[in-house]
Amino acid sequence: MKNYKCQKCDASFNEQTAEHQEAGKHIKIVCPVCGFYIGFAQTADELGKNYVIEFGKHSGKTLGEIEASEPGYIAFLARGRGKVARYCQKRLESKNTNRNRQLAGKNQK
Numbered sequence: 001m002k003n004y005k006c007q008k009c010d011a012s013f014n015e016q017t018a019e020h021q022e023a024g025k026h027i028k029i030v031c032p033v034c035g036f037y038i039g040f041a042q043t044a045d046e047l048g049k050n051y052v053i054e055f056g057k058h059s060g061k062t063l064g065e066i067e068a069s070e071p072g073y074i075a076f077l078a079r080g081r082g083k084v085a086r087y088c089q090k091r092l093e094s095k096n097t098n099r100n101r102q103l104a105g106k107n108q109k
């Protein structure tokens with residue numbers, strides 16, 4: 001996990017506690033204390049994939065790992081609220097987008 005230090009207010013935080021703002025396909029990291037711009041993170045897709053959940057039967061695993069072992073659980077989480085649900089929705093969305101792209105590719109031939 002990446003650690004960050006705010007250059008403006010000196011607050012220390014990491015990838016998971018940082019404040020994230022969506023900017024198109026990318027994620028902006030801002031200081032959770034003062035809102036100072038820190039930099040760009042991974043794409044929303046990657047961020048969700050590497051996000052470790054801390055509750056439930058898959059506690060301690062990343063969403064990517066859960067997706068690989070029990071895709072239905074991602075769909076279940078996506079119906080909830082908050083950050084985790086949003087990431088799960090992204091995971092499902094990106095999956096659908098990839099599938100649609102593959103289908104589109106096939107149709108073109």
Ligand SMILES: [Zn+2]
Nearest residue numbers: 006009031034
């Ligand atoms: Zn700050």
